Amino acid sequence: MNKLPILGAAIFAALSCSVQAKVEDLFKSTCASCHGETLTGGMAGSLVDKEWLTKGTDEALSNAIKQGIAKAGMPAFGGVLSDEEVRTLVVYIREAGAKIEQQKAPESQLGKEFKTKHHTVSTQEILTTDGIVWALDFLPDNSLLYTLREGQLWHFSKEGKKTLIKGTPEVWHNRQGGLLDVYPDPDYQSNGWIYLSFSQPAGKNEAGDEIAFTKIVRGKIKDGTWVEQQTLFEAKPQNRKNRGWHFGSRFAIQGDYLFFTNGDEGHQNDAQDITTQNGKIHRIFKDGSIPKDNPFYNEKGAQKTIWTYGNRNPQGLTINPTNGQLWSTEHGPRGGDELNLVSKGVNYGWPKVTFGMNYNGTPITEHTELPGMQSPIHHWTPSIAVAGINFYSGTQFKHWQGDLFVGSLAKKELHRLRIEDNKVVEDEIILKGLGRIRDVITAPNGNIYLTINDRDKNQSKIIAITQ
Ligand code: HEC
Missing domain, CATH: 2.120.10.30 (TolB, C-terminal domain)
Known part of the structure; x- marks a missing residue:
């Protein structure tokens, strides 16, 4: 009988493990303190600056997150975040970058050359x-x-x-x-x-x-x-x-x-x-x-x-x-x-x-x-x-x-x-x-x-x- 609470706790732990983090929450809790809530930088640099918008590959982004950049003070998250969570962060960074590009692009007008x-x-x-x-x-x-x-x-x-x-x-x-x-x-x-x-x-x-x-x-x-x-x-x-x-x-x-x-x-x-x-x-x-x-x-x-x-x-x-x-x-x-x-x-x-x-x-x-x-x-x-x-x-x-x-x-x-x-x-x-x-x-x-x-x-x- 007295085993039950332990079993219960184990089930609870297993359940909470399988609940997947949303990328917005993940970014806020893990990255925003350094890169800013809008990804445009704070203590650390912007993730949506020119370099990443035009040159960075998905692979380079995901490597930076997994391996960190020790010299610059970017922690490695490879042991903390799963590969699929890292993938969601890459998509999230891409979305933020595209939003900025979007604001810059002019809208078309009907009938105008x-x-x-x-x-x-x-x-x-x-x-x-x-x-x-x-x-x-x-x-x-x-x-x-x-x-x-x-x-x-x-x-x-x-x-x-x-x-x-x-x-x-x-x-x-x-x-x-x-x-x-x-x-x-x-x-x-x-x-x-x-x-x-x-x-x-x-x-x-x-x-x-x-x-x-x-x-x-x-x-x-x-x-x-x-x-x-x-x-x-x-x-x-x-x-x-x-x-x-x-x-x-x-x-x-x-x-x-x-x-x-x-x-x-x-x-x-x-x-x-x-x-x-x-x-x-x-x-x-x-x-x-x-x-x-x-x-x-x-x-x-x-x-x-x-x-x-x-x-x-x-x-x-x-x-x-x-x-x-x-x-x-x-x-x-x-x-x-x-x-x-x-x-x-x-x-x-x-x-x-x-x-x-x-x-x-x-x-x-x-x-x-x-x-x-x-x-x-x-x-x-x-x-x-x-x-x-x-x-x-x-x-x-x-x-x-x-x-x-x-x-x-x-x-x-x-x-x-x-x-x-x-x-x-x-x-x-x-x-x-x-x-x-x-x-x-x-x-x-x-x-x-x-x-x-x-x-x-x-x-x-x-x-x-x-x-
Ligand atoms: C303790 C502060 C800190 C935290 C937390 C942090 N970073 Fe960084 N990150 C840095 C620093 C410092 C750099 C080095 C370059 C710079 O300042 O942009 C960097 C660089 C990067 C780079 C390479 C881009 C570049 O501009 O060189 C990426 C991608 C990145 N971080 C993503 C993330 C993500 C995603 C998270 C959350 C999982 C995160 N970082 C959390 C400090 C941090």
């Missing part, structure tokens, strides 16, 4: 609408299709006439769910198919929460009405459990293949489980049948549509028209947004490997790489919230040809990446501050079209970057 590294450009408003425009694309006659997340598909003619398409599927408009991507078939002219992704309601789970899943369909528009719909993909009934997060989903089409992304749906460990649809990029034929040479086609119990796994929430997907490579952007947690080159059967590591930490500042893992898991080509720490992507294929902007444009939600930026030998050699912010950039495409006339969302006003614009 501005200079970028390779081109002087302007922006032009194409349309404004209530709601969140999630995706847009052109039809061969130069008219536009766009989705509103609340569940509407719109057509916008060359002459500027907006038409709501009747009869599109009912969607589950909740949290991040709703009507998502729209993508006309590259052979639209001859076959008329249009692909849609959306969250489909699936009743309630055992706890009584409403749930949904990512559904993929195609259909045609005849006389302003959605017709001939075919279901191409649905989660298996036992795997329907999304309460509102990380649905994906973007399309890319190559030949007869349709690729689409399905985020981890808020169940991060499923990303490593090849029997479920979430946390994956999928490949099917355009009619919904499954290619027999998919990487897990012959694996018992596997979700046969899987093309890659270990993905968190990819919301950008595109094919490089010059060489056929498939690329994706993927939202990291807090830090660690990724650009990935997507290849058959590859494990992209989530959540075993990431450059980020949890939103509340607790660690996810110390690992930024592991054998058998593919590291990103490029990552953004702190996160910019990467969304739609597109390789510029127009002729209007000569010096941007082949560059990858990346929309950012949280930082409201449009990035231009130059990629050489599968490495990012330039990452330039082209636009900033106009709104949350969710999708980007090359227009037939060579301009770049973007959808920007204003979450507070529940409004969106489609704008063009013009010469």
